[in-house]
Amino acid sequence: MATDDDATSDRVNSVDRVFKKVLDAVAKTAPEIREGLPTRRAKVETENPSGETPLAADVYADELLCERIGDIEGVGTYASEERPEAQTVGSGLSVCVDPLDGSSNLKPNNTMGTIVAIYDSPLPATGDDILAAAYVLFGPTMTMITAYDDTVTEYVIQDDGTYQAIRVDVTLPDDPTVYGFGGRVADWVDEITEYVREIESDPSMKLRYGGAMIGDVNQVLTYGGIFAYPTLADAPEGKLRIQFEGYPVGYIVETAGGASSDGHQSLLAVEKDDLHARTPVYVGNESLVDGVEAHLSDDD
Numbered sequence: 001m002a003t004d005d006d007a008t009s010d011r012v013n014s015v016d017r018v019f020k021k022v023l024d025a026v027a028k029t030a031p032e033i034r035e036g037l038p039t040r041r042a043k044v045e046t047e048n049p050s051g052e053t054p055l056a057a058d059v060y061a062d063e064l065l066c067e068r069i070g071d072i073e074g075v076g077t078y079a080s081e082e083r084p085e086a087q088t089v090g091s092g093l094s095v096c097v098d099p100l101d102g103s104s105n106l107k108p109n110n111t112m113g114t115i116v117a118i119y120d121s122p123l124p125a126t127g128d129d130i131l132a133a134a135y136v137l138f139g140p141t142m143t144m145i146t147a148y149d150d151t152v153t154e155y156v157i158q159d160d161g162t163y164q165a166i167r168v169d170v171t172l173p174d175d176p177t178v179y180g181f182g183g184r185v186a187d188w189v190d191e192i193t194e195y196v197r198e199i200e201s202d203p204s205m206k207l208r209y210g211g212a213m214i215g216d217v218n219q220v221l222t223y224g225g226i227f228a229y230p231t232l233a234d235a236p237e238g239k240l241r242i243q244f245e246g247y248p249v250g251y252i253v254e255t256a257g258g259a260s261s262d263g264h265q266s267l268l269a270v271e272k273d274d275l276h277a278r279t280p281v282y283v284g285n286e287s288l289v290d291g292v293e294a295h296l297s298d299d300d
């Protein structure tokens, strides 16, 4: 007779399988996305749901990933930054994708990435629903960071889409050295300006801001520090989207022993009822993220 334990173990096996298949699909697609970039640097004619005009490369990456991830048994829904609605592709878990993060870096040939989050719920999901997250970084090498089952792992992706672990149990270094805050400095609220001035008065801290969240987050995972796309005076919710960017990076950085915040609480505690909702994002070493919350609590 089947027991509750059997059902739990079947469930874990099926989540494991979907996670592995999603990673395989993302790694397999990454070299194709990269190869397609040089000829897809122009803007398309239609706006995305965030009111931005994507590049042909954003749309190309989204189409490839939708096709590949949508084909995986056990994936029920595919959603991306570039599509107004979530797509039903089968039955099972929901996968949210930022097909190209930092695509304004394409023209100047700088870092970009692909971000993926797997949720055990219909969309929009909450931070409690996240089962796994990953990102690919298109840097001098193609790497993939995954967070699953309390572990962060870094892989290198080869040109044929195979991938090998190069760092297991990735954790944030204890002594942070890098910081990067997005948005125009003139648009920062006073509390953020004060805090950034404080951080930069520490002689061990260096500015690292590259214009692709995922590249900047990878610096934080590697060297320790803080990345933020903060609340802005004219855009209190900042720029980044919770389902596609906020939850996955919050989950990855927290799994690596760091902290995440929207300025007041963990990113994973944020609840929004719109698929494309934005949130301020602060991720990094706990002491630095706590500093953001302490400064912002002054104005409550």
Ligand SMILES: O=P(O)(O)OC[C@H]1O[C@](O)(COP(=O)(O)O)[C@@H](O)[C@@H]1O
Pocket (backbone or CB within 6 Å): 081, 098, 100, 101, 102, 103, 104, 182, 183, 211, 212, 213, 214, 229, 239, 240
């Ligand atoms: O150009 P800005 O305003 O500094 O914004 C940069 C931020 O916007 C983003 O590019 C938004 O992501 P997309 O490129 O996926 O839209 C982040 O990666 C980055 O941190």
Ligand SMILES: [Mg+2]
Pocket (backbone or CB within 6 Å): 098, 100, 101, 102, 213, 245
């Ligand atoms: Mg993005």
Ligand SMILES: [Mg+2]
Pocket (backbone or CB within 6 Å): 058, 081, 098, 099, 100, 101, 102, 103
């Ligand atoms: Mg994007």
